[in-house]
Amino acid sequence: MPRKPSYDRDALIAQARDIFWRQGWAGTSLKDLERELNLKPGSFYAAFGSKDALYALALERYAQDGVSRLTAMADEVGPLQALKTQPQIVISAKEMPARACMLAKTFAELQAKGHGLADKAGAHLEEMKECFATLFRRAQAAGEIGAHHDPDRLAARYQSDLLGLRLSAERDDVNAIELASDIAADLDRL
């Protein structure tokens, strides 16, 4: 009896993620979303409930994709090589809506106001950090990295470096490729 929606919900979430990623939370109006997603207000609210709810879905999608891409690469080339390759990957993709991390941008924009989305972004950042820590642990188990290092501390530093790199890569006056290779080179000294 029912009628099927004419849109692909998953595709809309991915599209919304790209818009939010580029423009931020306050920088994206409902008008923007309605225009880009080709959705009238009624359909939008029927599908997602609110701007914040869609933003939360976009954040989740972003974080899931990030973790799964990294772990897939680690399974292919090994944990250390994956960590060394990641910096150049995150800055090179020309098709990406922004170089800076969406989780970091969301956290920075909304944390001061106590917005719930900042907490969600922070939790996803923590997941990512744990993902890095797991790779460092696997690299240690494989003998690629000295066992005397604290993998959680390495992960925190590595994530911080990546966040700095990705923000710097948005600038015209920074050579992001040099920066990425310097970060990767540090991993060889562990």
Added chain:
Amino acid sequence: MPRKPSYDRDALIAQARDIFWRQGWAGTSLKDLERELNLKPGSFYAAFGSKDALYALALERYAQDGVSRLTAMADEVGPLQALKTQPQIVISAKEMPARACMLAKTFAELQAKGHGLADKAGAHLEEMKECFATLFRRAQAAGEIGAHHDPDRLAARYQSDLLGLRLSAERDDVNAIELASDIAADLDRL
């Protein structure tokens, strides 16, 4: 014949800087500013012209203070020691409105929209980077750092590390003190 304003313009700019720094551009409304600065709309616009004009003044003040504090410290303890101390300074100040860099936050928030304030923030970031480069050059001249390093490249990496650190320091799950000392420790290996 004229009447003097009842407020201290410089103090108002500093106060506005703190609010913008914490809440961002879109996150700060005229109502917020009027309430915190204790200024009615008419006085506000007579004094500053627009929200963006005040934001630009706040950015300038922020950047000037940053450069002068760092160079003052370098004159006191030497360039390398200043660079090594800076990380713990930027995360430790409890009286600061935010740990993350205001220039970075502004740039990240407004760059995608092509807002002029993003360009200003980017220019100030470049000034800061040049300030770091000068200190690295002075450290090399003093024999504190190997002469084979490119000071501009060191500065770019150092600034990126600081931006990552300061963003990470806003999070509850990151040990910013460890992070800061790890960044400082890297400078000893140059």
Added chain:
DNA sequence: TATATACTTGAGTGATCACTCAATAAAGCC
């Protein structure tokens, strides 16, 4: 084909946005 059940549409909601301006108050100079 008839009907039930959703999806689609777009004008419209009150709230808030950055900002304006005419009226009023206060200070310096005569």
Added chain:
DNA sequence: GGCTTTATTGAGTGATCACTCAAGTATATA
């Protein structure tokens, strides 16, 4: 004290914000 000049005030501007909802439309089942 009177006059000039500027600061202060706060109600009000149109625009945009996120969001609503009743009416219309399309589709899967019976």
